[in-house]
Amino acid sequence: MSHDCPSMNIDFRSVPLFNDLSDEQVELFLKAMQRRRLPAGHVLFEQGSVPDCFFLLVEGAVSVRDEDGERFLVRAVTPVGELSVFTNEERRLAAVVTEPSEVMFLPRAELQQLLQTNGELAFGLMRGLLRLAGRKIGRDRRRLREMRANIVTTQKAMKRMQEFLLEGEDNPLHAALFEELDALVEQNKRWHYLVEPSRLVRTQVRVDSNVLLRVIALSNEWLHLEANPACEFVPGKDWSGVLLLEERELPVSGTVDSVTATEVVIFLDELIPEYEQDLSVHLSRAQMLDVVL
Secondary structure, three states: OOOEOOOEEOHHHHHHHHHHOOHHEEEEEOOOOOOEOOOOOOOOEEOOOOOOEEEEEEEEEEEEEEOOOHHHHHHHHEEEEEEHHHHHHOOOOEEEEEEOEEEEEEEEEHHHHHHHHHHHHHHHHHHHHHHHHHHHHHHHHHHHHHHHHHHHHHHHHHHHHHHHHHOOOOOOOHHHHHHHHHHHHOOOOOHOOEEOOOOOOOOOEEOOOEEEEEEEEOOOOEEEEEEOOOOOOOOOOOOEEEEEEEEEEEEEEEEEEEEEOOEEEEEEEOOHHHHHHHHHHHHHHHHHOOOOO
């Protein structure tokens, strides 16, 4: 099926999100959308913003970016940022038009109304969205397996080098190299990896002012908090608070490492063994939400 646009004939059946929709349902969805020409440099949405619109790129290209630059370039015909619109999760990346382009768009409020009044359309879109998300997760898991394999190989190689240093003649250079390798081996252990808790698993911090701050990422060493104008954080200063988990509350302390307009990073002091165990259980539970069984 195709849908006529000015100066173009687009096959919307090529859009994977629409695979489970009938021709009539695709037509219904497209008729609800508006069309707009956009110049190069136009920002579709910012990283960290709340999604307010469904975008379908029908001509041109869009750069998907984070703070380090372009992650990839998407070309028509394709939805842009569709998962965030349906889940209402904040945008993880930014999207910027790179050449004169055309998009079809539907404000989120109108999208919700359309889906509420057309159950079969909603079901088909959600099924397509879940299939796409599942495939993305599968590809991510494959890449993670490759990364873990590389880490294991590197860990073993560094331990062998440590053994060679211990067997060799003792000198200041050997000692320095051994300590450096030991630090790298310890850092690569899974316990030190940052976990991004899902909003479905309560993970917050209560500070002295009794303000609750959302935890963006967490490990046994690092705590990333969502910045709040009501709380002052000074890099290099000592800090303490209460980590609120679903299972219990844990007093934590550390040193403020860095502060931006959106995030506060804290290097944590070592926890007592009992608290370490509780935190480990919580992080494992949070990580399970990233696994499709």
